[in-house]
Amino acid sequence: MISQNPAARPPIRLTLLTGFLGAGKTSLLNRLIGDPALENAAVVVNEFGEAAIDPLLIEAVSSDGVISLSNGCLCCTVRGELVDTLSDLATGREDTGRSPPKRVVVETTGLADPGPILAAIMSHPILSETYSLDGVVTVVDAANGRRTLAAHLDSRRQVAVADRIVVTKSDLVSADVVAGLGEALRRINPRAPIVDAATIDGAEGILVGCGLADALSRGDGVGGWLGEVQRAAGATSAASFGRATDATDASDHAHDGAHGSEVDNHHHHHGHQHHDHEHRHDGIRSFSLETDRPIPFDAIASFLEILTQTAGQTILRMKGIVLLAENPQRPLVLHGVQGFLHPPVQLASWPGDTEPKTRIVLIGQGLEERYARDLFSAFTGGVAPDTADRAAIEANPLAIPGMRFGG
Numbered sequence: 001m002i003s004q005n006p007a008a009r010p011p012i013r014l015t016l017l018t019g020f021l022g023a024g025k026t027s028l029l030n031r032l033i034g035d036p037a038l039e040n041a042a043v044v045v046n047e048f049g050e051a052a053i054d055p056l057l058i059e060a061v062s063s064d065g066v067i068s069l070s071n072g073c074l075c076c077t078v079r080g081e082l083v084d085t086l087s088d089l090a091t092g093r094e095d096t097g098r099s100p101p102k103r104v105v106v107e108t109t110g111l112a113d114p115g116p117i118l119a120a121i122m123s124h125p126i127l128s129e130t131y132s133l134d135g136v137v138t139v140v141d142a143a144n145g146r147r148t149l150a151a152h153l154d155s156r157r158q159v160a161v162a163d164r165i166v167v168t169k170s171d172l173v174s175a176d177v178v179a180g181l182g183e184a185l186r187r188i189n190p191r192a193p194i195v196d197a198a199t200i201d202g203a204e205g206i207l208v209g210c211g212l213a214d215a216l217s218r219g220d221g222v223g224g225w226l227g228e229v230q231r232a233a234g235a236t237s238a239a240s241f242g243r244a245t246d247a248t249d250a251s252d253h254a255h256d257g258a259h260g261s262e263v264d265n266h267h268h269h270h271g272h273q274h275h276d277h278e279h280r281h282d283g284i285r286s287f288s289l290e291t292d293r294p295i296p297f298d299a300i301a302s303f304l305e306i307l308t309q310t311a312g313q314t315i316l317r318m319k320g321i322v323l324l325a326e327n328p329q330r331p332l333v334l335h336g337v338q339g340f341l342h343p344p345v346q347l348a349s350w351p352g353d354t355e356p357k358t359r360i361v362l363i364g365q366g367l368e369e370r371y372a373r374d375l376f377s378a379f380t381g382g383v384a385p386d387t388a389d390r391a392a393i394e395a396n397p398l399a400i401p402g403m404r405f406g407g
């Protein structure tokens with residue numbers, strides 16, 4: 001089905017639109033589909049149990065712009081079909097002379113876990129080259145959001161991996177409820193900007209513009225992409241979501257030390273326990289690994305390989321930028337999900353006033369922070385006394401406490 005070399009074209013930007021059942025994903029797409037930012041975009045929808053309904057709801061797009069996948073959950077049964085559809089889109093439609101779209105928005109079923117979908121795309125040899133992830137946009141309903149988050153792990157995972165969180169139905173509830181939801185969302189994901197769909201007109205700032213290039217063109221820098229600063233699209237409506245306590249804390253800590261500072265996201269262990277006690281055993285948290293010491297390419301490659309081999313299943317998302325020893329002027333951009341890494345991209349230079357240092361943000365569920373930090377230190381030369389170094393780990397992977405294979 002792949003009839004020409006798709007890698008010759010600029011990558012197609014991919015947005016994964018997720019959110020719990022009834023959160024308002026289709027309504028949002030309907031509202032935004034005619035927006036210039038979505039010009040020449042294809043929409044792929046998948047509806048659990050009701051395959052035929054969602055495509056009909058997407059009114060404004062011509063019928064061949066919306067591709068409906070068969071009945072079944074995108075993250076389980078129809079992953080192969082999604083991969084085929086994305087491959088077909090990337091090569092264009094020779095029968096109709098249709099050229100590949102500039103963007104693809106994949107609307108997942110409300111029950112989908114975005115991780116396996118992203119993993120299927122990133123681990124695919126052709127799709128990983130032809131598509132670049134703009135971002136994961138997670139829709140949360142202001143009226144039911146807190147209840148849904150408390151009751152459904154899937155919904156918390158959708159929020160945890162989001163690059164942007166879009167709150168819908170704020171027209172149905174008081175400002176206090178919206179602010180309370182904002183706090184609950186920040187405890188799960190302190191990094192992603194939260195926007196109120198009602199306050200933003202166009203698709204930019206809601207559906208598109210989550211990628212590194214977008215953060216750079218907005219002047220938010222690498223920190224904006226990594227979620228270290230809460231600005232950009234979130235700024236216009238941040239006030240509705242209360243003080244960004246957690247995000248600010250994370251950002252402050254992120255600048256604490258050059259060698260692996262603590263971005264500790266223990267928020268669910270204190271405060272508001274009457275709402276969040278259910279979350280405590282999720283083990284969903286994020287932290288960042290940092291060093292300003294340049295890292296040889298093979299050291300970062302080995303670190304990533306061992307981390308993904310041993311703890312890949314606990315990594316929901318990974319984003320990062322690396323200061324390479326061989327080529328310190330040109331940072332390496334990392335993007336991963338579960339055990340899979342998108343082929344690393346090297347930027348032409350460090351953007352703007354970004355300080356050249358390595359920062360890797362890990363969002364995990366059950367991912368042992370201590371283990372990730374020790375491994376990172378071992379491979380980047382920051383080993384503490386009495387801790388295994390890189391040579392020891394490569395000779396004997398069990399040298400690090402907590403190391404296990406096949407996990």
Ligand SMILES: Nc1nc2c(ncn2[C@@H]2O[C@H](COP(=O)(O)OP(=O)(O)OP(=O)(O)O)[C@@H](O)[C@H]2O)c(=O)[nH]1
Binds near residue numbers: 026047110
């Ligand atoms: N008042 C109000 N209603 C909304 C808003 N957004 C969506 N709705 C309503 O919420 C219901 C569910 O919206 P959908 O867009 O179908 O939600 P969905 O996330 O696509 O749902 P699934 O495909 O079932 O997962 C519909 O009745 C919408 O009209 C909003 O911002 N305000």
